[in-house]
Amino acid sequence: MPYSAEHKIDVRKRIVEQARVMFNREGFAAVSIDQLMAGVGLTRGGFYNHFRNKEELYAEAVTSFLAGRGKTWRDEAGVDPENGGLETVRAMIDSYLSPEHLKDVDGQCPMIALPSDVARGSPEVKAAYGSLLKAMSWLFENNLEGNGPERREKALRFPLCALAVWFYPERLMTRHWPTTFVKRRGTRRLACWVLATSHQSS
Secondary structure, three states: OOOOOHHHHHHHHHHHHHHHHHHHHOOOOOOOOHHHHHHOOOOOOHHOOOOHHHHHHHHHHHHHHHOOHHHHHHHOOOOOOOOOOOHHHHHHHHHHEEEEEEEEEEEEOOOHHHHHHHHHHHHHHHHHHHHHHHHHHHHHHHHOOOOOHHHHHHHEEEEEHHHHHHOOOOHHOOOOOOOHHHHOHHHHHHHHHHHHHHOOOO
């Protein structure tokens, strides 16, 4: 008896979530299709009933973060994408740059966990990563004050500055603050806020 359409959808979701977690832990190149399928109790042959190749799965795993683990994380942080205003912007930055997010490798945003893989990835993978960046920028744009191009530009700066503060905290932050202050909770958020809201030099 053939499996129902609902069963196929459920299996695909399980594969995508397993892939998202394993890619976060190990990176794209280090995870094989055999390992992925074993993680959901299936064989390699079943993979091709759902995906053309590992790159297609990778792109879907990145995109799935928004409605899956990402939504859970936003809800826990009190982020209201639609009507939160500046409080949502602050909550987003505070949660995104928190030690808890850093330690949660399985649940991390792919923009933190997977940037080097994306840089080497196919156009499909890069497009999925770009959609994640656009969604994050939209959240900021929808909740920042002001209007028009200036607000859109500032909204794009927030996720880029958040990533910069993640990967280069000392270089960006100790120019203005002592190293001991940099290590305190909340200082990453402050650095991101200052970098994103400051005027760019001409």
